[in-house]
Amino acid sequence: MCTNKKTGIIGLGAYLPEKVLTNKDLEKMVDTTDEWITTRTGIKERRIARQDEVTSDMATEAANRALKDAGLTAADIDLIIVATITPDMFFPATACLVQEKIGARTVPAFDVSVACSGFIYGLAIANQFISSGTYKHALVIAAEKLSAITDWTDRNTCVLFGDGAAAAVLGPVEKGGILSVYLGANGKEGDLIKLPAGGSRIPATRKSIESNLHFIKMNGAELFKHAVKIMADAALEATRPLGLQADDISLVIPHQANVRILNAVAKRMGLTKDKIYLNIEKYGNMSAASSAVALVEAVKEGRIKKGQKILLDAFGGGLTWGAIVIEW
Ligand code: ACO
Numbered sequence: 217m218c219t220n221k222k223t224g225i226i227g228l229g230a231y232l233p234e235k236v237l238t239n240k241d242l243e244k245m246v247d248t249t250d251e252w253i254t255t256r257t258g259i260k261e262r263r264i265a266r267q268d269e270v271t272s273d274m275a276t277e278a279a280n281r282a283l284k285d286a287g288l289t290a291a292d293i294d295l296i297i298v299a300t301i302t303p304d305m306f307f308p309a310t311a312c313l314v315q316e317k318i319g320a321r322t323v324p325a326f327d328v329s330v331a332c333s334g335f336i337y338g339l340a341i342a343n344q345f346i347s348s349g350t351y352k353h354a355l356v357i358a359a360e361k362l363s364a365i366t367d368w369t370d371r372n373t374c375v376l377f378g379d380g381a382a383a384a385v386l387g388p389v390e391k392g393g394i395l396s397v398y399l400g401a402n403g404k405e406g407d408l409i410k411l412p413a414g415g416s417r418i419p420a421t422r423k424s425i426e427s428n429l430h431f432i433k434m435n436g437a438e439l440f441k442h443a444v445k446i447m448a449d450a451a452l453e454a455t456r457p458l459g460l461q462a463d464d465i466s467l468v469i470p471h472q473a474n475v476r477i478l479n480a481v482a483k484r485m486g487l488t489k490d491k492i493y494l495n496i497e498k499y500g501n502m503s504a505a506s507s508a509v510a511l512v513e514a515v516k517e518g519r520i521k522k523g524q525k526i527l528l529d530a531f532g533g534g535l536t537w538g539a540i541v542i543e544w
Pocket residue numbers: 247248249252253256257331332371372373375409434435436437438439440443473474501503531532533
């Protein structure tokens with residue numbers, strides 16, 4: 217069946233854990249300062265999930281809020297996608313755990329593992345199913361408990377990451393919706409950010425644990441350079457087919473990795489800084505959840521008005537990237 221319907225976001229919800237970890241708190245944990253973190257990254261604080269609060273719990277809370285916002289129930293959902301690099305476990309997929317927790321029908325449910333680009337990949341996949349008429353309503357959830365894979369003794373990484381979740385309900389719309397999608401990946405640069413152990417290459421052993429291989433390893437300076445170019449290029453690739461200029465975009469909702477990256481992206485795109493939505497100071501980098509939470513907050517704050525065109529733009533481990541233009 218091919219009906220070519222337009223796909224829109226018809227409900228949104230976010231969940232952030234209660235516990236706030238400030239830069240001042242981090243000063244007591246590693247050799248760092250509030251001043252260094254603020255000026256180098258833009259981050260002031262981040263949220264940390266409770267030990268007993270796992271990715272599927274945060275995803276479920278965000279999903280229930282998005283369903284309520286859409287005026288739908290779990291029974292209306294035909295597809296569940298969870299974007300995460302911190303699933304509850306390798307399998308079952310976190311999406312299956314969420315399906316059970318929200319009380320959805322036995323609809324397809326799977327995870328997408330493309331790090332910070334996950335929310336955009338999830339939206340792109342759901343868009344295909346809805347616009348083709350295969351499914352009516354999809355839940356795309358981005359949820360991360362990065363605190364579980366962060367080395368809290370490594371100042372190079374532990375100041376950057378946080379936990380959180382957000383969800384979008386997608387469905388057919390008469391007007392607007394997703395106008396264009398651009399996705400990409402480059403496995404050659406996969407070593408720049410990775411979780412080395414725990415998979416089939418380095419299964420968990422006493423040695424892998426003692427060697428700290430179950431935590432994020434990152435080459436920050438190299439990633440920084442790639443991020444600026446890739447995010448600016450992805451924005452261009454998503455807007456060009458629509459004949460849009462940077463000025464036609466009312467707001468860019470980017471992955472929140474570093475405020476300096478986003479300022480450089482704005483400059484490359486010829487945009488003023490106020491056109492780039494920022495909430496990194498409150499949450500740090502939540503991988504897939506970053507752009508999703510940013511979208512929820514931008515809408516809640518009234519930064520996105522009906523009829524406006526917005527751009528979601530992300531870059532992450534893999535490397536992976538994606539950009540989507542949505543008419544609200
Ligand atoms: N506190 C104080 N000093 C620090 C800290 C810290 N927390 N971390 C690093 N430093 C030091 C370094 O040791 C280094 O010291 P040295 O010069 O004596 O060797 C100095 O600060 C500068 O280090 P750089 O790595 O050059 O700092 P830079 O300005 O590049 O900032 C940062 C580092 C913030 C990591 C930056 O490179 C960045 O944001 N990169 C992009 C990261 C990213 O996008 N990651 C995620 C993408 S994928 C995903 O999200 C899953």
